[in-house]
């Protein structure tokens with residue numbers, strides 16, 4: 450018998466990409482390939498790229514170049530959002546075997562088996578509402594404790610700064626039945642925690658005439674999954690029903706992630722967002738009313754075109770007032786083919802000013818997180834320990850997403866332990 454072929458995957462970007470990479474990895478394993486780390490030699494490399502910002506596109510290209518340089522004899526497959534939006538730049542790199550748009554991820558094994566060079570498969574991101582259903586679990590050692598389950602893909606919103614609908618297509622979802630089946634597979638792999646993932650997760654249900662609360666209800670009954678987290682959900686789609694469900698359902702954790710992007714009603718409108726600052730503030734308050742110790746992570750963009758000092762002050766002021774637990778701060782990045790790219794250049798905020806605003810929000814985030822941790826001090830919390838951290842301790846997260854370290858004890862890994870914070 451000949452030696453089994455090997456493959457390695459490099460993943461950039463979001464949880465969806467990680468889920469999709471794991472599914473591609475399982476497809477390779479089914480075909481008899483053996484997975485190796487990207488740093489060791491493999492016969493096939495898959496680079497799953499990201500295009501969320503200019504920087505992400507650049508990093509994706511660099512990752513492809515690095516793999517090509519270090520592995521001149523390997524077959525190299527490039528897929529993901531940057532492959533969909535920047536196929537020409539990627540396919541002309543010397544040595545790339547195949548560039549697969551986001552609608553062709555399922556061909557990642559077939560192209561490598563054929564071994565033909567210069568393959569470019571592009572087209573609509575999805576045919577007739579189909580979805581490349583995916584989850585990360587058990588494909589490599591990092592995935593043993595927490596799995597990302599993709600329940601939804603694409604987006605029908607048209608925020609003026611965002612290229613995701615161009616890269617991933619319209620909103621569609623897996624059925625509740627399929628999501629439950631995958632959650633059962635994840636449980637069978639020994640994973641205890643699932644993060645429900647999508648581009649616009651709260652938009653779940655459109656393509657199957659189902660609802661997001663019905664999905665949550667069905668998943669909560671899957672035996673073996675002790676913990677669910679819901680990834681980013683739009684403020685206008687985070688309903689009272691969902692907030693109440695999370696508060697009363699033991700295996701749905703008090704952890705929310707909501708994009709605010711701006712605290713200025715004027716800028717939100719210019720961004721094409723579907724809520725105002727008041728709606729956002731109300732949702733944060735509703736969460737705090739029923740789950741006072743919930744972790745609330747919030748995305749903010751600094752330096753959107755036309756964002757005046759007064760607009761920024763409103764964003765800063767709103768966040769200081771509603772007190773989420775943490776901020777993910779993004780400097781505005783101009784993306785080709787978006788409406789924001791057509792705004793008059795005079796509206797652009799100078800890089801230096803954007804950096805200043807990012808720093809101010811970063812400092813606010815540090816304070817908010819410190820306050821959140823302080824408010825939890827002395828409380829008893831359950832931690833799911835995941836593995837060894839760099840310093841030799843073991844680490845894990847509480848139900849409300851506080852990272853905890855304790856001296857390493859192998860018997861505690863992938864178990865839930867009560868600790869006093």
Ligand code: SF4
Nearest residue numbers: 604606607608611613
């Ligand atoms: S909701 Fe807006 S920002 Fe989010 S993916 Fe859709 S278009 Fe992009």
